[in-house]
Amino acid sequence: MTRHISPDERLPETPSQTAGPYVHIGCTPGFTGLSMAWPDAGAQMKTGPVKGREITITGRIFDGMGAPLRDAMVEIWQADADGLFAAAHEARGEADRNFTGWGRCATDMETGHFRFDTVKPGPVPWPDGRLQAPHITFWIVARGINIGLHTRLYFDDEPEANAADPILNRIEHRDRIPTLLARGDGAGAYTFDIHLQGPQETIFFDI
Amino acid sequence: MSASEGAGEGGFIPRDRRWQPDALTPAYKTSVLRSPKAPLLSFPTSISEETSPVFGHDMLGPLDDDLTLNFAQDGQSAIGPRIVVQGRVQDEYGRGIAGALLEIWQANAGGRYRHVKEGYIAPLDPNFGGCGRVITDDDGRYTFRTIQPGPYPWPNGPNDWRPAHIHFSIFGHAFAQRLITQMYFEGDPHIPLCPIVGSLNSPAAVDALTARLDMAQTIPMDARAYRFDIVLRGRRQSIFENRPEGM
Numbered sequence: 100m101t102r103h104i105s106p107d108e109r110l111p112e113t114p115s116q117t118a119g120p121y122v123h124i125g126c127t128p129g130f131t132g133l134s135m136a137w138p139d140a141g142a143q144m145k146t147g148p149v150k151g152r153e154i155t156i157t158g159r160i161f162d163g164m165g166a167p168l169r170d171a172m173v174e175i176w177q178a179d180a181d182g183l184f185a186a187a188h189e190a191r192g193e194a195d196r197n198f199t200g201w202g203r204c205a206t207d208m209e210t211g212h213f214r215f216d217t218v219k220p221g222p223v224p225w226p227d228g229r230l231q232a233p234h235i236t237f238w239i240v241a242r243g244i245n246i247g248l249h250t251r252l253y254f255d256d257e258p259e260a261n262a263a264d265p266i267l268n269r270i271e272h273r274d275r276i277p278t279l280l281a282r283g284d285g286a287g288a289y290t291f292d293i294h295l296q297g298p299q300e301t302i303f304f305d306i
Numbered sequence: 307m308s309a310s311e312g313a314g315e316g317g318f319i320p321r322d323r324r325w326q327p328d329a330l331t332p333a334y335k336t337s338v339l340r341s342p343k344a345p346l347l348s349f350p351t352s353i354s355e356e357t358s359p360v361f362g363h364d365m366l367g368p369l370d371d372d373l374t375l376n377f378a379q380d381g382q383s384a385i386g387p388r389i390v391v392q393g394r395v396q397d398e399y400g401r402g403i404a405g406a407l408l409e410i411w412q413a414n415a416g417g418r419y420r421h422v423k424e425g426y427i428a429p430l431d432p433n434f435g436g437c438g439r440v441i442t443d444d445d446g447r448y449t450f451r452t453i454q455p456g457p458y459p460w461p462n463g464p465n466d467w468r469p470a471h472i473h474f475s476i477f478g479h480a481f482a483q484r485l486i487t488q489m490y491f492e493g494d495p496h497i498p499l500c501p502i503v504g505s506l507n508s509p510a511a512v513d514a515l516t517a518r519l520d521m522a523q524t525i526p527m528d529a530r531a532y533r534f535d536i537v538l539r540g541r542r543q544s545i546f547e548n549r550p551e552g553m
């Protein structure tokens with residue numbers, strides 16, 4: 100028996116609450132020194148030799164006074180070098196078996212840095228079939244953040260793809276686009292700082 | 307998977323930002339410097355948000371879902387009121403979400419966390435670590451065993467105490483569904499006093515995070531049961547009850 104459920108019967112999404120100062124106990128127990136049975140999930144994005152260009156992404160998250168958050172947790176989610184996701188929903192082909200596409204990192208308790216050892220993602224399609232520029236989804240939680248913040252990292256060495264990207268094209272305040280661009284050093288090391296407030300406030304998404 | 311159920315078919319329903327807490331809630335002081343000021347940029351979900359890593363039951367150890375035992379010495383267990391927490395993870399259409407990963411963390415029965423930054427004078431329990439994880443079954447149901455955490459003071463106002471709570475991190479089938487929240491306990495007098503609970507915009511939202519004592523599921527002479535159901539965002543498409551979500 101099937102029954103169509105109309106939109107007005109929808110249940111409300113569970114409300115968010117801050118991850119608080121001790122998010123690492125639950126999400127990166129090894130980072131906190133808990134001698135539990137499992138390795139920290141998301142710590143290794145590469146499980147063997149990977150396709151494509153290997154890169155690193157490092158950065159910090161700054162509050163409205165310019166201080167780095169030293170108690171945050173960052174997650175990233177991205178396609179592999181061919182633009183395929185290691186996901187159940189990926190119907191376009193099989194993603195690189197040695198690449199999870201998902202990373203999780205606690206910011207350093209002293210310096211506030213996060214770091215991901217990953218690969219440069221390939222382009223993936225927009226719902227209308229156009230290609231999006233290579234990008235990485237970021238999700239940030241911490242004490243003082245009531246609901247996780249979504250943003251995207253784009254690459255400053257992809258000017259043509261960025262110029263054609265459906266989302267970057269829709270941003271009215273063009274001077275804010277650099278807040279979404281990771282700066283590469285030409286050798287595979289990218290820097291991506293996130294500003295929660297202030298003149299350089301990162302563009303956050305309601306997706 | 308048929309093409310009609312593949313990614314890109316029907317984006318996720320946008321979050322109701324009036325229902326979800328605001329970024330800036332001044333009574334919760336840390337939010338003042340950590341809340342973005344500019345409006346969020348809205349756009350429809352694409353495959354980047356409609357996909358998510360897959361977590362299999364094979365990643366779990368036998369005690370991952372038992373916080374009374376997973377840090378305890380052999381033959382011992384954590385101190386505190388023994389409880390099981392049970393519920394169903396579902397989407398906005400009430401469809402169970404199979405394979406959802408729940409990661410949980412909490413203070414011990416005295417209200418103290420096992421963390422280097424923790425400063426509360428309540429003692430550590432040598433048999434309690436405070437983290438666990440569980441993956442939902444084919445119908446979206448989960449259960450884990452723990453001890454009821456204690457309320458604890460925190461530096462915000464001059465005398466703020468958190469109600470007893472368990473933190474939940476939830477992975478559904480899409481990064482668009484990613485959620486972290488806290489579960490409270492029915493009847494706790496600290497709930498209406500807490501500035502973090504106060505970040506919620508309505509009594510109904512507080513109610514949605516309040517677990518109910520479930521005597522029918524209580525394990526006699528062992529552990530009381532609390533029920534906490536979780537709702538993640540749903541996809542905008544024709545929904546039929548007998549089609550498992552995301553399969």
Ligand SMILES: [Fe+3]
Nearest residue numbers: 119468471473
């Ligand atoms: Fe807490």
